[in-house]
Amino acid sequence: MQIDLFPRPHQLPAAVADFVGREELVQSVVDGITPFPQVVLLTGPVGTGKTTLAVHAAHRVANGCFPDGQLFVRLRGTTPYTVLGRFLTSFGLSVPGDFGARLSAYRDAVARQSLLLVLDDATSVEQVTPLLPHAPGCAVLVTSRHRLRLPHVIDVGALEPAQAMTLLGNQIGSRRVAGEVAGADALVAVSDCLPLTLRIAGARLAARPHWPISLLVEQLKDPRGRLEVLSHGGLSLRARLEETTGDLGVHARRLLWLLAAAGARRLPSWAPVAAFGDVRGQSAVDELVSAHLVSVDGDRYVVPELVREFAAGKADTADALRRLLGGWLYLLDRARIAVYGGDFSVVRGSAVREVVRPDPLLRSDPVAWLESERATLCEAVSLAAESGLDELAWELAHRLVTLFESRTDYDGWQRTHDVALAACEAAGNRRGSAVLRCSLASLHISQSRYDLAREMTVPAKDTFEALDDLAGLGLVYRNLGIVSRSSGELAEARQWYQRGLAVYERLEDPVGQASVLQNLAQIDLYDGDTAGALDRLSAAVDVCDGIGPARVLAQINYRLGKLLASQQRHDQAFDVLTAALDLARDGRDRRGESFVLYALGGNEFARGRLGSARTLLHEAAAICEANFDVVGAARAWLELSRVHHACGETRLASEMEAAARAVYSEFGLKPVQGDLIFQM
Numbered sequence: 091m092q093i094d095l096f097p098r099p100h101q102l103p104a105a106v107a108d109f110v111g112r113e114e115l116v117q118s119v120v121d122g123i124t125p126f127p128q129v130v131l132l133t134g135p136v137g138t139g140k141t142t143l144a145v146h147a148a149h150r151v152a153n154g155c156f157p158d159g160q161l162f163v164r165l166r167g168t169t170p171y172t173v174l175g176r177f178l179t180s181f182g183l184s185v186p187g188d189f190g191a192r193l194s195a196y197r198d199a200v201a202r203q204s205l206l207l208v209l210d211d212a213t214s215v216e217q218v219t220p221l222l223p224h225a226p227g228c229a230v231l232v233t234s235r236h237r238l239r240l241p242h243v244i245d246v247g248a249l250e251p252a253q254a255m256t257l258l259g260n261q262i263g264s265r266r267v268a269g270e271v272a273g274a275d276a277l278v279a280v281s282d283c284l285p286l287t288l289r290i291a292g293a294r295l296a297a298r299p300h301w302p303i304s305l306l307v308e309q310l311k312d313p314r315g316r317l318e319v320l321s322h323g324g325l326s327l328r329a330r331l332e333e334t335t336g337d338l339g340v341h342a343r344r345l346l347w348l349l350a351a352a353g354a355r356r357l358p359s360w361a362p363v364a365a366f367g368d369v370r371g372q373s374a375v376d377e378l379v380s381a382h383l384v385s386v387d388g389d390r391y392v393v394p395e396l397v398r399e400f401a402a403g404k405a406d407t408a409d410a411l412r413r414l415l416g417g418w419l420y421l422l423d424r425a426r427i428a429v430y431g432g433d434f435s436v437v438r439g440s441a442v443r444e445v446v447r448p449d450p451l452l453r454s455d456p457v458a459w460l461e462s463e464r465a466t467l468c469e470a471v472s473l474a475a476e477s478g479l480d481e482l483a484w485e486l487a488h489r490l491v492t493l494f495e496s497r498t499d500y501d502g503w504q505r506t507h508d509v510a511l512a513a514c515e516a517a518g519n520r521r522g523s524a525v526l527r528c529s530l531a532s533l534h535i536s537q538s539r540y541d542l543a544r545e546m547t548v549p550a551k552d553t554f555e556a557l558d559d560l561a562g563l564g565l566v567y568r569n570l571g572i573v574s575r576s577s578g579e580l581a582e583a584r585q586w587y588q589r590g591l592a593v594y595e596r597l598e599d600p601v602g603q604a605s606v607l608q609n610l611a612q613i614d615l616y617d618g619d620t621a622g623a624l625d626r627l628s629a630a631v632d633v634c635d636g637i638g639p640a641r642v643l644a645q646i647n648y649r650l651g652k653l654l655a656s657q658q659r660h661d662q663a664f665d666v667l668t669a670a671l672d673l674a675r676d677g678r679d680r681r682g683e684s685f686v687l688y689a690l691g692g693n694e695f696a697r698g699r700l701g702s703a704r705t706l707l708h709e710a711a712a713i714c715e716a717n718f719d720v721v722g723a724a725r726a727w728l729e730l731s732r733v734h735h736a737c738g739e740t741r742l743a744s745e746m747e748a749a750a751r752a753v754y755s756e757f758g759l760k761p762v763q764g765d766l767i768f769q770m
Contacts, residue, residue, distance in 0.1 A: 261292025
């Protein structure tokens with residue numbers, strides 16, 4: 091008996107358009123059900139065209155391989171009991187009322203037949219299992235938005251860009267696409283090459299022939315209303331997502347709402363457990379991955395933007411955000427401790443850390459980890475500020491200075507601190523505001539903008555003194571010492587440094603002590619007290635003994651090398667500065683590297699090695715220019731002008747000197763201040 095309840099491709103909405111030449115994928119489906127018929131699952135996210143592919147593949151093999159007929163049924167919203175009744179009716183058989191009797195009658199009917207079944211839009215394996223014929227001549231194609239436990243699975247993803255463009259042309263006409271190539275390309279990109287999204291977009295454009303494609307693109311770029319735009323006639327991406335999330339268990343659905351609020355498209359492996367608050371978050375995220383609402387990319391979970399928009403605002407996510415941001419803060423603490431050998435020279439707030447599992451990169455190379463997570467960590471600061479979590483915002487921003495300073499990432503430093511400072515001021519968080527102002531003062535010092543540094547530091551000093559906050563005062567006194575030194579007020583600078591040293595001694599902070607000691611050594615050198623400077627630097631080495639953060643040791647060796655060079659002990663200076671260069675490079679401290687290269691270049695010039703001096707100074711200038719450190723570059727140019735003059739290149743020497751002095755003049759600096767602040 092011939093059975094044919096199967097739709098033709100043209101009977102499915104836009105099925106032919108969705109197909110757009112996915113021959114290779116269709117062939118893999120055909121290979122899955124012939125010549126050894128079995129159960130094949132087509133699975134993928136909402137809107138990838140699974141049903142269309144199943145129909146095309148089924149019609150490819152139906153008559154030749156399954157002569158007794160084809161059965162097609164949409165499973166969403168049905169039960170196996172109902173579907174078995176429909177199948178028995180199609181066979182012309184009576185339909186028993188008992189489920190077991192229906193199942194037995196169905197299996198008897200198909201036992202000796204060669205049938206192809208397409209079970210479309212299954213929501214669970216329990217919905218599919220009773221419908222499997224268990225007959226050697228039968229095959230089953232299942233489509234589902236969930237990765238069901240079935241024998242053979244084929245993943246259906248987005249279209250290739252060329253296929254997506256063809257689909258759009260089928261919808262609105264190839265001539266219209268050719269007339270707006272840039273707009274069509276942008277529409278394909280913003281639609282993520284999903285057939286459903288493109289079908290809806292194409293239908294909207296087809297109904298509005300006067301619209302430029304770029305107008306719809308702009309609407310789809312607005313994250314506040316894309317799901318409303320992606321609805322036309324009976325097609326709606328929001329409705330499909332509501333169906334899919336309705337299939338989820340309660341824990342998975344709650345986790346999706348929490349992850350959608352996390353502010354990051356790519357989430358670390360620990361995020362689900364941290365967001366959920368316990369280990370149930372892991373099984374919940376596995377369910378989300380199975381439902382294609384979250385994907386896995388290496389060690390990251392990826393939440394698509396449209397899914398994030400759909401899920402946003404559906405639950406109270408405040409506690410989950412605190413835990414996620416607390417996880418990032420915990421990891422930042424770990425990274426900073428690894429870089430500095432301890433939790434030194436930093437102000438700690440009251441934000442709760444969430445203990446999470448650090449990835450191997452953080453354990454093996456904390457600087458590389460900071461660099462790899464830069465964008466996510468900066469986004470975490472903004473998310474904390476926007477969510478009113480001011481304490482988390484300032485602590486996250488403050489700890490990111492470890493990265494910003496070594497990489498001379500002044501833009502990231504400024505942006506994160508501006509955002510966090512606004513949140514602290516709005517919340518009346520005096521201490522957080524003072525920490526950020528002090529940190530911004532350090533940024534201005536790094537840029538040789540000492541007046542701005544003073545403006546930021548003075549109110550921070552008043553706050554920390556009122557709070558009797560030693561950790562904050564250590565940072566303030568060190569900054570004020572640097573600012574005073576920059577204006578030539580050496581006696582005042584010495585006083586600030588000595589106050590800072592006393593604070594760090596009380597705190598038993600060796601990194602803070604070493605930083606102040608080497609700055610005091612520089613004051614000693616200005617005063618002509620080389621013996622005193624050498625004692626300070628020796629003390630700095632001693633206080634760091636056993637801790638050895640590369641960046642701090644590089645600074646000490648830099649100062650010591652400069653001291654030896656000033657005593658005409660150039661061979662010893664070369665050895666010490668070379669060690670400093672290795673330390674700076676080990677710590678990937680580009681700013682420190684530029685300082686040491688500059689000092690090495692000057693030392694080589696003093697040794698009469700003009701070629702080596704030229705190479706080192708050009709390298710120092712190139713690093714500064716790449717990092718937008720115009721003052722550091724000017725300092726290298728000024729020294730290079732001396733080298734070029736010694737080589738008889740007087741015109742080039744004059745041009746370099748003029749360029750350097752123009753920069754010094756712009757920043758209100760004197761050439762004697764060319765030995766700029768090498769600050770942690």
